[in-house]
Amino acid sequence: MDTTTSPPSTTTAAVRARGLTKTYGSGEAAVHALAGVDVDFAAGEFTAIMGPSGSGKSTLMHLLAGLDSATSGQAVLGSTEITGMDDRALTRLRRERIGFVFQSFNLLPMFTAEQNITLPLELAGAKVDREWFDTLTTTLGLADRLTHRPSELSGGQQQRVAVARALIARPDVVFADEPTGNLDSRSGAQVLSFLRRSVRELGRTIIMVTHDPSAAAYADRVVLIADGRIAGDITDPTPESVLAGLDALRSLDDLPAVVR
Amino acid sequence: MLRLTLAQMRRSLGRLTAAGIAIVISTAFVAATLLAGDAMTRTTYDAVSRSYAQADLVLSQAPMTGKDLAVVGSVPGVEAVHAPLTGWVEVPNGGGITYLEVTTPAQDPRLEGSTVLDGRLPDGPGQIAMPADVVERLGLSLADQVPATQTTYREDPEDPENVVPDTLEDELELVGVLDDTGTALMGGGPAVVDRTDLARWLRFLEPEATTDVHHLVLVAVQDGVPVTEVRESLRTALDGDIAVRTVDEQAAETVAGLTNSAQVFTAIVLGFAAIALLVAALVIANTFQVLVAQRTRTLALLRCVGADRAQLRRSVVTEALLLGVAASVVGTALGTLVVQGVLGILTRMDTDVPVPDGVNLTAVSVLVPVAVGVTMTVLAALAPARAATRVAPLAALRPAEAPRVTHRSGRVRAVLSGLLMVGGFAGLALGVVIGPRVDLMLGLAVGVLGGAASFVGVLLGSVFWVPRLVGRFGRLLSRGGVAATLAAANTVRNPRRTAATSAALLIGVTLVAMMSTGAASTRASLDEALNDEFPVDVEVITANRSAGAPAMPADVLSGIRGTAGIAAVAELTSTVVMVNGTEEIGVDAVDPAAAAEVLRSPEQLAGLDASSVVVPAAVARWSGITTGSEVTMLSDDGTSLTLTAVVTDLAAYSAVVLPEVLEQLDPSAAVTSVWVRLAHLDDVERVVAEIQQLASGADVAVAVQGAAVERAFYQRVINTLLAVVVGLLGVAVVIALIGVANTLSLSVLERRRESATLRAIGLSRRQLRGTLAIEGMLIAGVGAVVGSVLGVAYGWAGAQTVLGEVSSVGLTVPWRDLALVLVVALLAGLLASVVPGRSAARTSPVAALAVE
Ligand SMILES: Nc1ncnc2c1ncn2[C@@H]1O[C@H](COP(=O)(O)OP(=O)(O)OP(=O)(O)O)[C@@H](O)[C@H]1O
Numbered sequence A: 001m002d003t004t005t006s007p008p009s010t011t012t013a014a015v016r017a018r019g020l021t022k023t024y025g026s027g028e029a030a031v032h033a034l035a036g037v038d039v040d041f042a043a044g045e046f047t048a049i050m051g052p053s054g055s056g057k058s059t060l061m062h063l064l065a066g067l068d069s070a071t072s073g074q075a076v077l078g079s080t081e082i083t084g085m086d087d088r089a090l091t092r093l094r095r096e097r098i099g100f101v102f103q104s105f106n107l108l109p110m111f112t113a114e115q116n117i118t119l120p121l122e123l124a125g126a127k128v129d130r131e132w133f134d135t136l137t138t139t140l141g142l143a144d145r146l147t148h149r150p151s152e153l154s155g156g157q158q159q160r161v162a163v164a165r166a167l168i169a170r171p172d173v174v175f176a177d178e179p180t181g182n183l184d185s186r187s188g189a190q191v192l193s194f195l196r197r198s199v200r201e202l203g204r205t206i207i208m209v210t211h212d213p214s215a216a217a218y219a220d221r222v223v224l225i226a227d228g229r230i231a232g233d234i235t236d237p238t239p240e241s242v243l244a245g246l247d248a249l250r251s252l253d254d255l256p257a258v259v260r
Numbered sequence B: 001m002l003r004l005t006l007a008q009m010r011r012s013l014g015r016l017t018a019a020g021i022a023i024v025i026s027t028a029f030v031a032a033t034l035l036a037g038d039a040m041t042r043t044t045y046d047a048v049s050r051s052y053a054q055a056d057l058v059l060s061q062a063p064m065t066g067k068d069l070a071v072v073g074s075v076p077g078v079e080a081v082h083a084p085l086t087g088w089v090e091v092p093n094g095g096g097i098t099y100l101e102v103t104t105p106a107q108d109p110r111l112e113g114s115t116v117l118d119g120r121l122p123d124g125p126g127q128i129a130m131p132a133d134v135v136e137r138l139g140l141s142l143a144d145q146v147p148a149t150q151t152t153y154r155e156d157p158e159d160p161e162n163v164v165p166d167t168l169e170d171e172l173e174l175v176g177v178l179d180d181t182g183t184a185l186m187g188g189g190p191a192v193v194d195r196t197d198l199a200r201w202l203r204f205l206e207p208e209a210t211t212d213v214h215h216l217v218l219v220a221v222q223d224g225v226p227v228t229e230v231r232e233s234l235r236t237a238l239d240g241d242i243a244v245r246t247v248d249e250q251a252a253e254t255v256a257g258l259t260n261s262a263q264v265f266t267a268i269v270l271g272f273a274a275i276a277l278l279v280a281a282l283v284i285a286n287t288f289q290v291l292v293a294q295r296t297r298t299l300a301l302l303r304c305v306g307a308d309r310a311q312l313r314r315s316v317v318t319e320a321l322l323l324g325v326a327a328s329v330v331g332t333a334l335g336t337l338v339v340q341g342v343l344g345i346l347t348r349m350d351t352d353v354p355v356p357d358g359v360n361l362t363a364v365s366v367l368v369p370v371a372v373g374v375t376m377t378v379l380a381a382l383a384p385a386r387a388a389t390r391v392a393p394l395a396a397l398r399p400a401e402a403p404r405v406t407h408r409s410g411r412v413r414a415v416l417s418g419l420l421m422v423g424g425f426a427g428l429a430l431g432v433v434i435g436p437r438v439d440l441m442l443g444l445a446v447g448v449l450g451g452a453a454s455f456v457g458v459l460l461g462s463v464f465w466v467p468r469l470v471g472r473f474g475r476l477l478s479r480g481g482v483a484a485t486l487a488a489a490n491t492v493r494n495p496r497r498t499a500a501t502s503a504a505l506l507i508g509v510t511l512v513a514m515m516s517t518g519a520a521s522t523r524a525s526l527d528e529a530l531n532d533e534f535p536v537d538v539e540v541i542t543a544n545r546s547a548g549a550p551a552m553p554a555d556v557l558s559g560i561r562g563t564a565g566i567a568a569v570a571e572l573t574s575t576v577v578m579v580n581g582t583e584e585i586g587v588d589a590v591d592p593a594a595a596a597e598v599l600r601s602p603e604q605l606a607g608l609d610a611s612s613v614v615v616p617a618a619v620a621r622w623s624g625i626t627t628g629s630e631v632t633m634l635s636d637d638g639t640s641l642t643l644t645a646v647v648t649d650l651a652a653y654s655a656v657v658l659p660e661v662l663e664q665l666d667p668s669a670a671v672t673s674v675w676v677r678l679a680h681l682d683d684v685e686r687v688v689a690e691i692q693q694l695a696s697g698a699d700v701a702v703a704v705q706g707a708a709v710e711r712a713f714y715q716r717v718i719n720t721l722l723a724v725v726v727g728l729l730g731v732a733v734v735i736a737l738i739g740v741a742n743t744l745s746l747s748v749l750e751r752r753r754e755s756a757t758l759r760a761i762g763l764s765r766r767q768l769r770g771t772l773a774i775e776g777m778l779i780a781g782v783g784a785v786v787g788s789v790l791g792v793a794y795g796w797a798g799a800q801t802v803l804g805e806v807s808s809v810g811l812t813v814p815w816r817d818l819a820l821v822l823v824v825a826l827l828a829g830l831l832a833s834v835v836p837g838r839s840a841a842r843t844s845p846v847a848a849l850a851v852e
């Protein structure tokens, strides 16, 4: 693994979860979306989270990113505990240390690509680092699309704009929830390879939720989740090893059904 | 389909509620207006019928004599007859005269129309009972002696060409105070005097008359005899000119004549209600447009599964109908409650305003507002309903897109709007030119038409210019931070909605600005006209100024100078001279420096020097003097002077010379009048009262008069009218502001995902709220600014058209009012953003990650 440009904290975890639980509703109707999750995500690493639908992947990511509050347990970003932070602190955290890429791009339709990319800096009132901006846009192949509005961009281009937006403020971690879910395989591959390059060459930390084994194969590591618990871990995944891991989960999953 | 409509309504309840409030307010306005007008009419009806006491029949229309009365008395079934004398009496008070209608008491108490509040009715000559409002106005109390005069003009026995006034003076004792409730529209109730007094006065006025004449005769019918039967007998027995009516018929007849003013009042207020309705219609159309846009997917799905266009249209119209009915019923109830409440308060406050103790719900007062509200709602929803039918079944499969102004309709609209604006403003300008120069009514008609056309053009074109303006303002602000940048970008995303929201506010603000500019300009030119007409604020004069006018007592002089609120004083000495051997005129002398300080239009004395005399235009006209002609003045003691005449517009009846000139004509001339200039015109009442107080202690008669009183009166009339009009237009502004809040909350709902994304990438709650606040203020601010500019133009053009002839109308911009309008609009825009802002800020960022 190429770590020459990585920050010195490479060895420490960028994100940690300890006994993280999330329960929706209460009593009879209670849904335990997360039932005590302990997991570390190393800095400078590209991690994929996988698992069956409804297993709690998105929930985990929301809690780690401070978008939602945990029922119990801890979520820690670097050395900052984010569970229990108030909204103001969380907003600052998201602004400065976290980036997001969404499945449905979520660009602002009234702004151009460039305005969308620099929006996080504007929100923070920070200056745009032109060099970094150019690096991002040229690597993402957006240089000649900067004055276009989202409605004039293809899905893949939109998602690349979203990736640039997530990286512009040099956040500690980028969370991506099914970033290729709405893209065809070619556009998806472009986005994924850029995500991997940004980890390898630009020293970013990325945590990505995905259903696609070949997408997961771009990651350095795959964390498997089932029924709100960590159910496995695959390092240096290939599409085949991921599929195998998922199959193992599925058979695990099917077991109770058979018993029942 | 109805079930579906209801389900959709339930889902859009919040949005419909906002539109519903607009309907509620405007229908409440209509209902309240109708009920208030009805209350006024009804009070009058009651007062009229009360004045007939327990009479059954009323004879009127033609004068009736004793002979007619004898006929009436002989008709079978007639129990009692009251044939009052009626006339007028003058009651001098202060400087003026109050004219009172008088009648005589009835012999039969059943036919006595006056109700005594205090004291009694006159029971002999030399007594009077007066309505309560008159007693109060004249500052009288029971047992006071009231001067009462009758004046007529008769041929001068020495000069048959001339008429001279002849006056009969009486002193009457005030013996009773009468109820005046409900007589306001009739010009006040009559006073009551003894029959012998009134007969004597009438004889004085018309010595040739040989018999008493009655204009109104009341008849009571015997119990058990049908009133209509007696009515018919009287009709056959009497001359055909005499109308015989039952009391109800007569009251209705009288009220129909009297309540013209009530109907005009109702019509004017309904005009304002129409403006409120128009604004509400815009808000409703806007809401439905958005509802349809938001339901595009659902509508398309329905089309996919087989709904036809007519069904979709019907669904939207049904929704409007239901909303219209519900909101209009609530609005009508609200309007009724408001009027009921106000009446209750007025009754309890025991004011002189005649009020019934409750509203009178008629089919008209209930059905009209409801019908108007429902019609307006349905009409406003028609265009959105058509838009619903245009949704293609395919739209269900496409991602939803914001509605856009299509190119073709856009071009038609742009051209139409441009034509209307150009033509309209040209008409307005033409009106300004024609009004004063050619014909006022024609100019006014052209101007009003032009103004209306240009305003329609502005409103039609709002889709084009509002977003552009908002964008420009927004860009100015965007240096202020992200919130402003976001707000500016958001406002131009949906041009049609932003435009309609801004336009709704524009209407109200334009009208308010127009009224206050019109009033301010009118006031300015009125002041100018008054300056010329009445150059002196207050003039204090000793009795009559013909020969031998007594000198102004020294203590009055010093007292005037010592009165607070006086800016300058000029003393005038006077005498009387024979001019050119033919006419006797008064000559005043005043120190030019002092006069220049006092006069509101000093140019009227310009050119006065030791060899000249200023002759007022009025004097010049009947004495044949012109500017530059020689005037020879011969004083009582035989001194003769020849001066050069300068004719000016001075509103006086005496010529004016320098003091040293007067000194030569009459060395003993004394100060007989004083000109006073007030520091503040608002002080006029107090100052006049104080000087009157001073003067009343003097042993010579001193009169206080001046333009300031009249000026204050005019200003108060304008101010009151303006306050009422602005208040009524305010309702339209309030409705428009509801529209702003509605638009904002719709935007919030639509942008849930966007807001969540922004929150996820670091927008704080406060910034999100700030964005909406700025958005609201931008929309409201642009409406208010443009409305103010237009209103100033319209108001000024109106004043120019109407008054251009009288005086040059300077453009007076009511800065204070405009600033107030702007501040209110901005605050309201801010306020309108509070609730939507809170709900937006509550949105969890998680929503951004959810897929639709
Ligand atoms: N707001 C909510 N209220 C109640 N239950 C919820 C809520 N959000 C999620 N859940 C439940 O929590 C569980 C985990 O949901 P989550 O969205 O994390 O699943 P996921 O792994 O992301 O699934 P997918 O792959 O389908 O996106 C599910 O059973 C879901 O029904």
Ligand SMILES: [Mg+2]
Pocket (backbone or CB within 6 Å): A057, A058, A059
């Ligand atoms: Mg998910």
